[in-house]
Amino acid sequence: MQNNWVSLTKKVYFLTGLFSILLLPFKSLHAQSGEELFTGNCTSCHAVNKKMIGPALKGARQAWAERTGSDEAIIAWIKNSQGYIKETGDPYAVELLAAYNGTVMTPMALSSDEVVSILDYIDNWEPPVAEAAAPVADGDGGGEAEGGNPLPWIIVLAVILFIVVRVLVGVNKSLENLRRQQEGEDTLPDVSIGEGVKAFFMKNQAVSVIVIVLIAAYLSVLGWDSLNAVGVYQGYEPSQPIWFSHKIHAGQNGINCVYCHNSVEKGKSAGIPSVNICMNCHMGVKQGKVTGSKEIAKIYEAIGWDTNKNRYIEGYDQKPIEWVRIHNLQDFVYFNHSQHVVVGKQDCENCHGPVKEMDVMYQHSELTMGWCINCHRETNVSMQGNEYYDKIHADLVEKYKDQGLETFTVEQIGGLECGKCHY
Amino acid sequence: MRKRSTYFGFGIIAALTLLVVSCGDPESPGVEYMPDMYRTPALEPYSGNDFYADSMEARLPAEGTIPQGHNYLPYGIPETTEGYEMAGAMLKNPYPANDEIIAEGKVIYTKFCVHCHGEAGMGDGLTVTAGGHPPPPAYNSAALKNLPEGKMFHTITYGKNLMGSHASQLNNEERWKVIRYVQTMQGSDDEKEEDAEGEAEETAEDMDAADGETAMLN
Numbered sequence: 001m002q003n004n005w006v007s008l009t010k011k012v013y014f015l016t017g018l019f020s021i022l023l024l025p026f027k028s029l030h031a032q033s034g035e036e037l038f039t040g041n042c043t044s045c046h047a048v049n050k051k052m053i054g055p056a057l058k059g060a061r062q063a064w065a066e067r068t069g070s071d072e073a074i075i076a077w078i079k080n081s082q083g084y085i086k087e088t089g090d091p092y093a094v095e096l097l098a099a100y101n102g103t104v105m106t107p108m109a110l111s112s113d114e115v116v117s118i119l120d121y122i123d124n125w126e127p128p129v130a131e132a133a134a135p136v137a138d139g140d141g142g143g144e145a146e147g148g149n150p151l152p153w154i155i156v157l158a159v160i161l162f163i164v165v166r167v168l169v170g171v172n173k174s175l176e177n178l179r180r181q182q183e184g185e186d187t188l189p190d191v192s193i194g195e196g197v198k199a200f201f202m203k204n205q206a207v208s209v210i211v212i213v214l215i216a217a218y219l220s221v222l223g224w225d226s227l228n229a230v231g232v233y234q235g236y237e238p239s240q241p242i243w244f245s246h247k248i249h250a251g252q253n254g255i256n257c258v259y260c261h262n263s264v265e266k267g268k269s270a271g272i273p274s275v276n277i278c279m280n281c282h283m284g285v286k287q288g289k290v291t292g293s294k295e296i297a298k299i300y301e302a303i304g305w306d307t308n309k310n311r312y313i314e315g316y317d318q319k320p321i322e323w324v325r326i327h328n329l330q331d332f333v334y335f336n337h338s339q340h341v342v343v344g345k346q347d348c349e350n351c352h353g354p355v356k357e358m359d360v361m362y363q364h365s366e367l368t369m370g371w372c373i374n375c376h377r378e379t380n381v382s383m384q385g386n387e388y389y390d391k392i393h394a395d396l397v398e399k400y401k402d403q404g405l406e407t408f409t410v411e412q413i414g415g416l417e418c419g420k421c422h423y
Numbered sequence: 424m425r426k427r428s429t430y431f432g433f434g435i436i437a438a439l440t441l442l443v444v445s446c447g448d449p450e451s452p453g454v455e456y457m458p459d460m461y462r463t464p465a466l467e468p469y470s471g472n473d474f475y476a477d478s479m480e481a482r483l484p485a486e487g488t489i490p491q492g493h494n495y496l497p498y499g500i501p502e503t504t505e506g507y508e509m510a511g512a513m514l515k516n517p518y519p520a521n522d523e524i525i526a527e528g529k530v531i532y533t534k535f536c537v538h539c540h541g542e543a544g545m546g547d548g549l550t551v552t553a554g555g556h557p558p559p560p561a562y563n564s565a566a567l568k569n570l571p572e573g574k575m576f577h578t579i580t581y582g583k584n585l586m587g588s589h590a591s592q593l594n595n596e597e598r599w600k601v602i603r604y605v606q607t608m609q610g611s612d613d614e615k616e617e618d619a620e621g622e623a624e625e626t627a628e629d630m631d632a633a634d635g636e637t638a639m640l641n
Contacts, residue, residue, distance in 0.1 A: 039546070040564045043557035044584040052557065053584050104504050109565050230456045237449035254549035256534040262592045269468040274481060280587035281539075284556045320479035325469070330460035362449065 034121025037114055045105070048125045051310055052284065054100055061119045067092060075115045080107040101311055237362035238324040243295045244361075248288075251356035257348045264348075268336045272323055275303040283310070290359075326363050327352075333369075333421050344410075345382050372421070376410035383408070495595055502581045507574060514573030516599050520606065528604030531597050535589065536605075544608035557585060563610040570609070575602045 045053040064074035077084045077093060082104060085093050097104070110118075177187045191199070201208040249255050258264055263271035278299045286307065288296055300307055304316025329335050340346045349355065353364025365371060383389035396408050405412075414420060455461065471478045489495050500506045500513075518524045532540075541547040544562035551558045560566050579598045582588040593601065 039558045040560050041566060044559050044586070047557060106566070226454070230454045231458070231461070233452040235449065236452045238452075239450065248554075252549070253538060253554040255538045258534045259538065259592070262535075272469055272481070274591065276587060276591060280582075280589070281550060281554070281556055283587060284585045285550075285554060287555070289555075318477075320477055320481075322471075323469075328461055331463040331465060331467075332460055 034117035034119075037110070037118050038121050041108060041110065042118065048122055049127060051308075053103060053310060054105065055096070057122050058125065061123065071116065071119065074119070075112050078105075078108060078115050078118075079110060079112075081105045083107070101309075232366050232368055233326070233328065233363050234366045235362060236326055237360055238326065239360070240324055241321055242298045243291055245290065245359045246355045246361055247357055247359050248290070257355070264337045265342050266338055268338070270337045275299055275318075275321065279303060279305065326361060327367065329367060334423065335421070343386070344379075373416060376415040379410050380407045381410055381413055493594075498580055498590075500577060507577050507583075510577035511571040511574035514576050516572045516576075516602055518596075518599050518603055520603050524600055524603050525607060528600040528602070531593065531601040532604050535592060536601065539586075544605065559586065562605060562608045568609055569611055572599075572602050572606065575605060 042057070046055070046057050048056065048058050050056050061071065061074055064077070065071060067073075073084075073088075073090070076087075077090075081093070081097070084090065085097070108115075173188060180187055201211075249260075250257060260273035260277055261270040262273075262277075263269060282296055282299055283305075286296060287293055297307075298321070299305070302319050302321050304313040304318055305311075306313050341348070351365050351367075355361065355364075381389070383393045392413065393408070396412060397406065400408075400412070409415070466472055466480065469480055472480045475482070484490070487497075489497070500510050537548055538550045539546070539548045539556060539559055540562070541551070546558040546561045546564075550556040562568075576598055577583075578586065579593060579601070580588065580590045589598075
């Protein structure tokens with residue numbers, strides 16, 4: 001009996017020990033790291049080294065420990081700030097709450113161990129070196145060197161060629177004169193460039209005809225193109241009051257066009273975002289990648305955001321940001337964004353070009369009537385699943401029976417009629 | 424003499440053409456011929472209006488007004504901690520959690536939420552990973568896992584912590600639809616959702632009766 005008991009207790013101990021050993025790795029698997037807990041629970045209000053909605057957290061643990069002698073108070077405060085104030089009436093906590101506009105911290109469903117691991121993470125946190133050292137690139141956004149204008153190089157080359165030709169002609173003439181002198185002939189007369197060229201063309205009339213025709217053709221093309229470009233804003237790339245980069249926002253950060261231009265699906269105009277939409281991100285992002293804080297400060301200036309207190313200044317006289325309009329249609333033509341984007345299912349890029357690669361926005365398309373018409377001729381209307389088109393589609397199939405068409409272009413539903421856009 | 428004047432005329436044409444062609448200045452929209460119709464006296468969106476002291480044309484609707492043809496009553500719950508709790512307890516989604524609504528919600532989510540909250544709602548969108556915005560908590564984290572839909576609506580309407588108000592971008596219907604999609608990523612503990620659907624409409628009516636200020640859909 002005794003023996004049995006001993007062996008049973010031994011077995012129990014053994015099994016418990018075995019299980020604990022087996023469970024050890026799982027415990028560490030399940031306990032989230034301080035970093036994970038920090039990003040999962042804290043970063044929507046706090047940063048380690050700067051004030052956000054709430055205070056910077058570096059040094060907070062030490063300050064509390066100095067005051068109260070242990071971590072217990074700060075743990076209770078983090079878990080339930082309101083409960084802590086109610087229980088202790090700690091004047092330091094009351095003051096802290098008041099300093100942050102009375103914004104109450106949500107009670108956190110964290111265990112004391114988890115709070116400690118967050119505090120440990122904050123203690124060991126170092127500012128990312130590479131990021132801090134990364135130089136802020138030039139404020140103009142650079143990109144000047146790319147591509148560039150070849151005209152100066154062409155002129156330089158032309159001048160060099162001209163000089164070379166002059167020298168060679170001069171050498172040729174001197175040698176000829178030398179030969180003539182030796183043979184006792186008359187030397188060549190000195191002629192000016194103009195006279196020389198004139199004499200050449202008088203002698204070779206076929207060449208002069210060709211040259212004149214070429215010049216005339218070139219000038220006609222230039223003239224035709226320049227007349228075509230009258231009133232066409234294509235390539236218009238004005239500087240804007242804020243150096244805003246679509247490349248960073250829509251490209252790298254993947255923000256959907258509609259997030260900012262949110263009336264594009266609801267109205268005629270795509271909408272210029274109001275500053276509160278900028279603030280949806282820029283409450284948290286205060287440093288730009290290219291321009292540092294210089295350009296972002298202009299948003300705060302417009303809407304009245306106090307960067308020290310992290311709140312809107314009450315009664316601030318808000319200033320509109322005067323963006324320069326790029327895409328502009330004449331008053332006699334009607335264009336509606338929602339019609340094209342929602343029903344027409346056009347992507348923004350179809351007309352506005354590679355916006356996700358543009359640091360500075362420019363007009364990609366001509367926006368001429370010919371350009372509109374071309375698209376209306378080539379684009380099929382997506383009628384499937386759109387109740388509005390059910391009857392129209394049936395009628396059109398009937399109308400184009402002999403051609404056996406199933407899909408129809410904008411032109412075929414009357415998209416080229418004058419009154420569709422001009423009324 | 425006649426010849427010289429021909430050359431001269433030719434030269435002038437060439438010079439003028441070059442002048443017109445060489446307007447490669449990106450700051451200028453180019454040559455305009457009678458631009459009256461580009462710059463019209465009729466007001467266009469964002470063109471500026473001297474009627475207002477700051478000339479800003481994009482303005483908020485007059486206070487206390489609602490758009491015609493919509494049932495957008497002002498959202499009456501205040502932007503306070505108590506209001507947040509109240510919204511969580513009171514508001515119910517008028518839309519059922521069916522595939523159609525969830526699909527619509529997903530479309531809204533990919534336009535208005537995904538860049539911060541991430542594809543799967545883990546708080547790892549591109550503005551966080553590439554743009555340096557502090558990450559929002561994941562929808563399935565302990566803090567948000569069981570968040571009631573009313574609190575979500577309250578948060579989208581007023582913003583919370585570092586998230587700003589999205590009331591200017593999403594109307595009531597869109598807010599409720601996107602909440603339906605967000606709930607699919609929450610991994611919530613309770614299975615009350617099926618029950619909630621049936622009650623939704625009823626509750627909405629009750630609420631309107633109880634609190635005319637509360638924004639609800641019919």
